[in-house]
Amino acid sequence: MDLGLLYSGGKDSSLAALLLDSFYSVTLVTATFGITDDWKHARRSADSTGFEFRTLDLDPAVAEEAVDRLQNDGFPRHAIQQVHTHALEELAGEDFSAIADGTRRDDRVPSVSRAQAQSLEDRHEVDYIAPLSGFGRRAVDRLVDAHLAVESGPSESIPRADYEAELRALLAERAGREAVFETFPDHEQTSVTGFR
């Protein structure tokens, strides 16, 4: 059965692909607003893993709303959640029998509740799967160490294609790079460079 997996090139979505690989025909799908070409980083990670890859166009108006939210909130949580929800809706409208993402049990954001999952499935007649949602942080880290080759560093220096990159770019355009540093907490990002 064909499955489209929301893919950033990071360790979580790459591990999700590996977990599903024996059971589905997995296509890695990187969502983009067309603001930057950061999706190409995900394509490079995808190429290193051998999975099929495609992009998914998101509505630029959703990016504008998300950055409004970012600027109001002063932190990225709700904005990221808004964009993830939009991306899942768009992916569910594509021609996959099942869709998936890399959300983990211990993630605060993005998160997809059981009710949201069932609503997505019912409205789009698609299975929604969160293969990492039954794994805690340490279990994920151990599987990543065992199965993925990864480079990691601060968000600024690691090329990847989560929604953050495009929201950062839009925020920088509106309010300057200083606003980006104030709004997004420093955190370690990862980019997958292949399987072990």
Next chain:
Amino acid sequence: MDLGLLYSGGKDSSLAALLLDSFYSVTLVTATFGITDDWKHARRSADSTGFEFRTLDLDPAVAEEAVDRLQNDGFPRHAIQQVHTHALEELAGEDFSAIADGTRRDDRVPSVSRAQAQSLEDRHEVDYIAPLSGFGRRAVDRLVDAHLAVESGPSESIPRADYEAELRALLAERAGREAVFETFPDHEQTSVTGFR
């Protein structure tokens, strides 16, 4: 890494074993109070799948308490949850690096909250994994159809080794077979007879 999976011989725990098989050295573990020898049904299913198998002794006092609860409630939900929690605690005390069960996203019972999962992990220094918790009912059914050979029928006629069998036996001993029919709703059970 070695992982102990709570195993009933039914489709959910068998599918959980398959999902984990590429990433862990999986042992199927069937919990028993020693009230009946229904655990042998799980051993037969385990043998048909080729995974390692062992039993795990539960505290008979917990079965007595669970049947007290059954008799007070008139329905099995809380009693089953009590027993599952006990079984996970006992399993976490064994010498596995990771433990798992077959709970699904859409299960009402047994269920393990994120807080319970983290508590189990922290107290026992073990990873707790619920590989089906990111899958809805239809996705599980499709994977079962594709990968498992299953026989199904009403609970009474299908040999398996979930906690229900022993709680039913204990309740019948205390209050007669009529009480069992009144307390446990009729529902379809499955027993796995191999892989496809």
